[in-house]
Amino acid sequence: xxxxxxxxxxxxxxxxxxxxxxxxxxxxxxxxxxxxxxxxxxxxxxxxxxxxxxxxxxxxxxxxxxxxxxxxxxxxxxxxxxxxxxxxxxxxxxxxxxxxxxxxxxxxxx
Amino acid sequence: xxxxxxxxxxxxxxxxxxxxxxxxxxxxxxxxxxxxxxxxxxxxxxxxxxxxxxxxxxxxxxxxxxxxxxxxxxxxxxxxxxxxxxxxxxxxxxxxxxxxxxxxxxxxxxxxxx
Numbered sequence: 001x002x003x004x005x006x007x008x009x010x011x012x013x014x015x016x017x018x019x020x021x022x023x024x025x026x027x028x029x030x031x032x033x034x035x036x037x038x039x040x041x042x043x044x045x046x047x048x049x050x051x052x053x054x055x056x057x058x059x060x061x062x063x064x065x066x067x068x069x070x071x072x073x074x075x076x077x078x079x080x081x082x083x084x085x086x087x088x089x090x091x092x093x094x095x096x097x098x099x100x101x102x103x104x105x106x107x108x109x110x
Numbered sequence: 111x112x113x114x115x116x117x118x119x120x121x122x123x124x125x126x127x128x129x130x131x132x133x134x135x136x137x138x139x140x141x142x143x144x145x146x147x148x149x150x151x152x153x154x155x156x157x158x159x160x161x162x163x164x165x166x167x168x169x170x171x172x173x174x175x176x177x178x179x180x181x182x183x184x185x186x187x188x189x190x191x192x193x194x195x196x197x198x199x200x201x202x203x204x205x206x207x208x209x210x211x212x213x214x215x216x217x218x219x220x221x222x223x224x
Contacts, residue, residue: 030211031211033211033212033213035153037153040147040149040199040218041217041218042201042215042216042217042218043153043201043213043215044215045212045213045214048210048211048212050211087152087153089153091211095141095158095160095165095166095205095206096141096143096203096204096205096206096211096212096213097141097143097155097158097166098155098213099155100152100153100154100155101152102151102152103152
């Protein structure tokens, strides 16, 4: 099976930088994904790391260390619209199934 | 841009009733999934469907649940006899063949069992 640990909530001000850490245990590993979810809506894809290192997509970056079973999502230049839940998710096999963490609620204050 | 569509957006039903949730995935995807999310909790895997059959199911997906893709487009989740604890948001998702690791989710169907 899979288990993922991430902080339950983070609060920051507009313009700040937030890092959401995710540690995982899994019997198989093909990659780590990050999803954003606003108010119970559809989870939307942010990034995917299959190899070690940093992936940058605009204001969001994601990092993976497979040897440490660890990754993080970095949110830069925070905006009010970034207030949402962020989930890390492990892809344990070569299909597209994901196992999700419990999510981190990010609250951005003015 | 193609998208995953789900109906109904919200369904209220009485305990013991059958419910069918419908999804139209993106046509060129290979793998299809149902997930559920109880309010305030994480997104939980229910079942995966590939090549017109179930490829994996979770412990949640017991005999009360079934899935079908009868006509090559619609992908349905049936709950035969709903229980109070089935109240949740149900998401349909699809992926592949591009190896981006991305799952495309629908907007979800909120099921309320009274």
